[in-house]
Amino acid sequence: MITINVTNKSLWDNTVEGYICFLTEDFQATSDRLCIDEIAKDCYPDLETILKKHQFSGKHGQSFVLTARRGSSLVQFLFIGLGKLDQPVNRELELLRRSFGDAVLLMKKLKIKQAASILPPVTRYNCSPAELIKHLTIAGIMASYDFLTFKTKERENRWSGSLCISVPPHELEACERMVKKGSIIGEAINRAREWGDLPANIMTPSALSHEAQKIAEFYGLKCTVFGREKAIELGMGGFLAVDAGSEQDGKFVILEYRGAPPDSPTIALAGKGVMFDTGGISLKPANFMEGMKYDMSGAAAVIATMSLIAQLKPCINVVGLTPLVENMPSGKASRQDDIIVCMNGKTVEIKNTDAEGRLILADTLCYAEKFYAPAIIIDIATLTGACLHALGYFYTALMTKDQKLQETLWAIGDRTGDRVWPLPLDDDFMPANESRFADVSNSEKGGYKAGSITAGCFLSNFVSKARWAHLDIAGTADSVPGNNSYIGKGATGAGIRLLTEFIMKYAECNRS
Ligand code: BES
Ligand code: ZN
Ligand code: ZN
Numbered sequence: 087m088i089t090i091n092v093t094n095k096s097l098w099d100n101t102v103e104g105y106i107c108f109l110t111e112d113f114q115a116t117s118d119r120l121c122i123d124e125i126a127k128d129c130y131p132d133l134e135t136i137l138k139k140h141q142f143s144g145k146h147g148q149s150f151v152l153t154a155r156r157g158s159s160l161v162q163f164l165f166i167g168l169g170k171l172d173q174p175v176n177r178e179l180e181l182l183r184r185s186f187g188d189a190v191l192l193m194k195k196l197k198i199k200q201a202a203s204i205l206p207p208v209t210r211y212n213c214s215p216a217e218l219i220k221h222l223t224i225a226g227i228m229a230s231y232d233f234l235t236f237k238t239k240e241r242e243n244r245w246s247g248s249l250c251i252s253v254p255p256h257e258l259e260a261c262e263r264m265v266k267k268g269s270i271i272g273e274a275i276n277r278a279r280e281w282g283d284l285p286a287n288i289m290t291p292s293a294l295s296h297e298a299q300k301i302a303e304f305y306g307l308k309c310t311v312f313g314r315e316k317a318i319e320l321g322m323g324g325f326l327a328v329d330a331g332s333e334q335d336g337k338f339v340i341l342e343y344r345g346a347p348p349d350s351p352t353i354a355l356a357g358k359g360v361m362f363d364t365g366g367i368s369l370k371p372a373n374f375m376e377g378m379k380y381d382m383s384g385a386a387a388v389i390a391t392m393s394l395i396a397q398l399k400p401c402i403n404v405v406g407l408t409p410l411v412e413n414m415p416s417g418k419a420s421r422q423d424d425i426i427v428c429m430n431g432k433t434v435e436i437k438n439t440d441a442e443g444r445l446i447l448a449d450t451l452c453y454a455e456k457f458y459a460p461a462i463i464i465d466i467a468t469l470t471g472a473c474l475h476a477l478g479y480f481y482t483a484l485m486t487k488d489q490k491l492q493e494t495l496w497a498i499g500d501r502t503g504d505r506v507w508p509l510p511l512d513d514d515f516m517p518a519n520e521s522r523f524a525d526v527s528n529s530e531k532g533g534y535k536a537g538s539i540t541a542g543c544f545l546s547n548f549v550s551k552a553r554w555a556h557l558d559i560a561g562t563a564d565s566v567p568g569n570n571s572y573i574g575k576g577a578t579g580a581g582i583r584l585l586t587e588f589i590m591k592y593a594e595c596n597r598s
Contacts, residue, residue, distance in 0.1 A: 087276075088190055088230040089248040090223045092265050094255040097204050098124055102250070104162045104201035106189045108182075109137075109144040111170045115207045118144070125163055129154035137165065145169055146181055147569075149192055164192050168206060175212045176500045179221060182206055183503055186222045187229035187571030194230065194245045202250045215253050216260035220268040222251070224583065225503075227272025229572040233283040270397050271586060275579035278383075278390035282564060282577030286362035286379045291410035294359065294382065295337040298389050298408070305396035308342040322453070323426035324445035327436060329411040331366055331419025336411035338453075339385075341392040343404045345593065351461035352403040353589055354454040354552070355392070358443045358467030359385025359410035366413045366439030367421055374471075380577060381443070383563035384466040385410060387581040394586045400593030405458050409446040413439070425524045429453060432547055435521040438529035443469045444544045445528055451548040462491070463549060464588070466557040466581045472537030473560040481507040482562045482580055485542035486555035495555060495588060504583035506557065509536075515543045557581055 097105065097120075107121035113134065126133040130152065137143075142150040146169030153162050166189050171178055185206075193201050208215050226249065234241040253261045281289055281297065295311045302309030313335045317325050322338075329336035339359075360381035364370060370378070385408035392406040420426070424436045426445075429452035434445065447465055454463055473483050482499070484506040486492050492508055499506040518534035521527035526547055530540040542556045562580035566573050 087246045088193070088226055090226050090251065090265055090269065091248065092219060092251050092253045092258065092261040094258045095252060097121070097202055097252050098128070100202035100250055100252070102161070102200040102202045104164055104193060104196070104198035106164045106166060106201050106203035106249070108166050108168050108185060108189070108203065108206045110168045110207070111144040113144055115171070117204060117207045120204060129156060142167070146185065147188070149188055151192070151196065162196060162198065164189060164201070166192070171207070171210050175210070179211045179501070180503045182211065183221060183225035184571050186225050190226050190229040190249070191571050193247050193249070197245060199247045200250070201247065202252065204252045214260065215257045216264040219251065219253065219261045220264040221502075223265050223268025224272040224275070225572040227269060228275055228579070229574070231276045231279055231574060233280065233576055235280070235284070267398065271394060271583065274390045274394045275582050277393075278386040278582060279577035279579045281386045282380050282383050284379070286412065289361055289379070289382070290334050291337040291359070291361055291412065292335065294361070294385065294389070294410050295339050298339045298341060301389065301393045301396070302341055305393055307392060307396050310340040312338050320429060320453070321427060322429050322449040324428045324434065324449040325409050325411065327420040327424065327426045328360070328366070328413055328442040328446050331414040331416045332412040333414075334361070334412045336409070339389070339408045339410060341389065341406040343392060343395045345399060345401050346403050348403070350403060351596070352405060352458050353592065354458055354460035354463045355388045355404065355406045355585060356447060356450040356454060356463060356465040357384035357386070357388030357406070357408045358382070358447055358465075358469065359408045360443060360446070361410060361412045363413045363440070363442065364415060366442060367415050367419050368439040369415055370440060377565060380564040381468050382410065383468050383559060383577065383580065387466050387559070387579065387585065390579070390582050391585040391589070394582070395589055398586070398590060400590050402589065402593035402596060404589055405454065405460065407450050407454055409450050411446055413442045428548065429456070430548060432526065433524035435524035435527045437521070437527045441528045441541070443467050444541055447545055448548040451545065455550060455552060460552050462592070463552045463554045464557065464585065465545065466559055466585070468560045468563050469558045470538045470541045470560055473558040476509060476538055477507055477561055479561045479566045481505050482584070483538050483558035484508045484555060485511040485539065485558070487511050488553045488555065491553055491555045494591070495584065498587045498591065499584050502583040502587050504581060506584065509539050509542070511539065511542050511546065511556070515539050519544045519547075
């Protein structure tokens with residue numbers, strides 16, 4: 087873990103083991119000169135030549151370390167390349183997050199406990215020092231995440247460090263506030279990643295419901311948890327059909343945040359919580375089943391976002407709903423051809439028990455509308471393998487008929503690095519879910535392809551009034567390839583930055 091803080095001291099007034107210098111390509115920025123000249127003056131008169139001799143030109147992704155004596159101790163200089171800064175502004179911001187993540191990973195590798203740096207060239211990112219500090223704090227904390235719970239040796243020598251960033255004195259207060267905010271967000275994301283990385287023998291429906299209860303108690307949210315009995319009473323046939331095959335009792339968790347009078351609009355968040363997805367009777371082949379502990383990432387994102395909302399306290403009402411189940415084959419499991427009735431009375435023919443996410447979400451959407459009449463519902467789910475084919479690993483699929491929601495979510499994703507890309511939620515795909523025997527089928531008929539869109543269309547049957555957007559995080563929730571320093575391996579916390587920022591923004595516009 088890393089702690090980030092800010093100071094109005096200059097870089098050199100910080101007595102630390104490591105100094106981090108973010109340098110642009112060919113060292114052209116003012117902040118480059120500031121770093122290079124200081125180090126040259128005190129320790130390495132030929133610094134620029136030395137860097138060039140070592141082929142360090144400041145390209146994005148490059149890093150280089152020098153050690154020197156400073157007073158009575160040895161210090162290390164960590165040079166991190168930022169690149170040319172010639173990309174579109176939000177792309178540059180994302181590259182900076184990664185450079186910042188690189189710096190944190192290098193600190194960890196060198197076991198540096200305390201480091202200092204100056205702020206990279208703010209103007210390039212079209213934001214205030216404070217906003218930049220927030221983005222960097224989140225990325226730095228995310229980069230320091232490591233799932234070591236079951237690494238019996240490594241967990242004992244778990245690294246922790248702190249990084250102090252020098253900021254302009256008149257910005258100090260604003261930056262301090264943003265460091266705090268960013269830390270809250272980064273830590274909540276890492277908590278959600280831990281839930282995701284924990285295997286399903288430990289992270290059961292009750293275990294995650296207990297986490298939600300603990301969060302509710304700690305931050306003052308209302309939390310309701312119910313199981314099969316209540317679900318039967320409410321007619322949640324979708325939830326029950328998926329829950330049926332498991333020895334674990336499914337839990338339906340509701341977290342409520344009140345930041346505005348009861349008659350003001352509510353935002354509802356719904357997160358798919360399949361603690362493990364074997365496929366059920368339509369059993370997945372072994373190689374497709376690996377990693378299905380991450381099928382609860384939508385639920386984890388919703389619970390983490392609720393914990394953030396409770397701390398950031400926007401003036402709006404928010405409710406988070408998460409159905410937590412395990413999709414298992416057994417003598418009690420649902421079969422193909424079974425017909426069930428969802429909470430809004432619609433009948434569903436189960437043509438494939440592996441299309442279980444949409445069944446539990448159907449009831450969740452109904453529940454949200456029935457009891458909260460939300461102005462907006464956003465659901466988030468590792469819903470379809472097809473999503474990986476459509477968009478790969480770097481973009482969450484966004485499906486909505488609401489143009490304004492689409493634009494807002496896209497823009498927030500682009501800015502926060504929690505990126506989304508739209509797929510059409512077009513009525514032309516609706517017949518794909520037609521069933522011969524029931525109102526709808528849970529698995530598309532042949533000939534339509536576009537499995538992510540047809541799944542989105544299926545869900546649309548269960549929203550009647552709210553403005554609604556569906557996020558498919560099947561590609562983004564875990565195991566993203568490449569070397570994105572701050573995302574790392576395993577669970578990513580996809581959607582948390584997006585949802586949190588969306589709610590904060592929405593609350594702001596509602597107030598003015
Ligand atoms: N949890 C899976 C989707 C998934 C696949 C997430 C790969 C992450 C990585 C979902 O429940 C599922 O199995 N969907 C099926 C639906 C099909 C049977 C209509 C799929 O995508 O194959
Ligand atoms: Zn499935
Ligand atoms: Zn699933």
